[in-house]
Amino acid sequence: MHMQLLHNDRVVVFDRTDFGLSNLSLPKGKCRNDPQEQVVKVDCTAHSLEYDVASNTFRPLFVQTDVWCSSGAVFSDGRLVQTGGFNDGxxxxxxxxPCPTCDWQELTDQALAARRWYATNHILPDGRQIIIGGRRQFNYEFYPKSGAKNLYTLPFLSQTNDPGAENNLYPFVFLNVDGNLFIFANNRAILFDYTTDKVVRTYPQIPGGDPRCYPSTGSAVLLPLRNLQAPSIEAEVVVCGGAPKGSYQEAIKGNFVEALNTCARIKITDPNPNWVMETMPAGRVMNDMIILPNGNILIINGAALGTAGWESGRDPALNPVIYKPDNKVGSRFELQNPTNIPRVYHSTAILLRDGRVLVGGSNPHIRYNFKKVLFPTELRLEAYSPSYLEAEFSNLRPRIVSPESQTKVMYGQKVVVRFQVTATLAQDLVSVTMLAPPFNTHSFSMNQRLLVLGPTKVSNLGKLTYEVEVTTPASSILAPPGFYLLFVVHQEIPSEGIWVQIL
Structure with missing residues (x-):
């Protein structure tokens, strides 16, 4: 249900605690003894694990309270901060x-100001998290808490609430290049100044008026930020998929409505912004949108009929789609080869350092259910390999020689990246990108952000080795402090990433 890649190349995976016993035991002597638990009050099985990508191994983790439909983000020091859930959580x-023997710590001496179930977290330029919304929570708060007051009303969330299906849960939130927050819920968006608690802009309603947030679950990304040294930087958001209004109520009756086949794209920095509509190869609900190192977007997982919710989706969308934002309208979507594993409600997807996408999950049942159901609870992980990893492109693929992974950099710092390429280098088709790995749940990747550090002049050092000098983002508004994956991209073929920490 939830995944996050950490800077030690481990992936933290976790699920709700009230599905029943899992198939993975906790270390000897550890058990959840929870009188408030609604299913199993004494539970010695794990509902979280740490997955080591390189060795394809995992170890159980001990999460003590219910994390069902919770949210999270990674602090600048690399710690995953995870908030909310259900019941006692x-x-x-x-x-x-992140450490070889670390486990979850539950802060019993601290608590959120409000119940956070289906909320969204975002890292702010000062390193704090803002936690927005959740079921029946039309407000936001900060962690760590700042000041005496820590619960602020956000009327936009009540204005976008649909009493029948809500459709404003897990709102899509992005830090804009002006420091304000772009917040999209249901079918509307605002630009919000969290420092003054004021809406500074209201965007037009998305054309057609259909909802795009949970449970009419589409997905959204902030497109790659470019020209970072320019006086003004453009920012665009694209929202894809979802379900027509009323789909959730229809699914409860057994009528599964066709998912939306449109994407809506808007330049949020324009003085008079408007949505531009595009058509995907097919309709999709519960889709994930993952930014790849080369700036293209992978659309994966989901279904063609129905909505998010228990047993509410049909016709799995097995073919991933690549969206190329720099192509002309009408030639941006490329259909990919299908998987054979349905990934419907409660699926996840995250980018790995080697350029693959880790895909997991799918459980549209109130309990774990493996037999005599349309979509059994899915325990398999799979790695989706974009076409840039095909063998025919290996001679174009850069390999970063320096700096070393885990390098610390400052804002506005010039960084020399040395890399090797076997093929003749097309110097005008080289760029360096910096990607913030997101917290993924319920078709939205929180804090997902790609910055293009430039095409810039490349120096040939001989022996198939090159250097390129780039400048890191100038401020924490462009790139909140923390760990990022840095890639060299040559003719749309990315290297493996290295970890850099910007402070």
Whole structure:
């Protein structure tokens, strides 16, 4: 249900605690003994794990309160801060520190100001998290808390609430290049100044008026940020998929409505912005949108009929789609080869350092259910390999020689990246990108952000080795502090990433 890549190349995976017993035991002597638990009050099985990508191994982690439909983000020091959930977990703050033996810490001396179930987290330029919305929560708060007051009303969330299906849960939130937050819920968006608690802009309603947020679950990304040294930087958001209004109520009756086949794209920095509509190869609900190192967008997972919710989706969307934002309208979508594993409700997807996309999950049932159901609870992980990893492109693929992974950089710093390429280098088709790995759940990747550090002049050092000098983002508004994956991209073929920490 939830995944996050950390800077030690481990992936933290976790699921709700009230599905029943899992198939993975906790270390000897550890059990959840929870009198408030609604299913199993004494549970010695794990509902979270740490997955080591390189060795394809995992170890159980001990999460003590219910993390069902929670949210999270990674602090600048690399700790995963995870907030909210259900039942006894709805106000809980949990910390996971990446280390070989670390486990979840639940902060019993701290609590959220409001119940956070289906909320969205975003890292701010000062390193704090803002936590927005959730079921029946038309407000936001900060972690760590700043000042005496820590619960602020956000009327936009009540204005976008649909009493029948809500459709404003897990709102799409992005930090704009002016420091304000772009917040999209249901079919509308605002630009919000969280420092003054004021809406500074209201965007037009998305054409057609159909909802795009949970449970009419589409997905959204902030497109790659470019020209970072320019006086003004453009920012665009694209929202894809979802379900027509009323689909959730129809699915409850057994009528599964066709998912939306449109994407809506808007330049949020324009003085008079308007949505531009595009048509995907097919309709899709519960889709994930993953930014690849070369700036293209992978659309994966989901269904062609129905909505998010228990047993509410049909006709799995097995063919991933690549969206190329720099192509002309009408030639941006490329259909990919299908998977054979349905990934419907409660699926996840995250980019790995080697350029693959880790895909997991799918459980549209109130409990774990493996037999005599349309979509059994899915325990398999799979790695989706974009076409840039095909063998025919290996001679074009850069390999970063320096700096070393885990390098610390400052804002506005010039960084020399040395790399090797076997084929003749097309110097005008080289760029360096910096990507913030997101927290992924319910078709939205929180804090997902790609910055293009430039095409710039490339120096040939001989022996198939090159150097390129780039400048890191000038401020934490462009790139909040923390760990990023840095890639060299040559003719749309990315290297493996290295970890850099910007401070």
């Amino acid at each position: 709805d106000k809980t703050i949990r910390i996971f520190n």
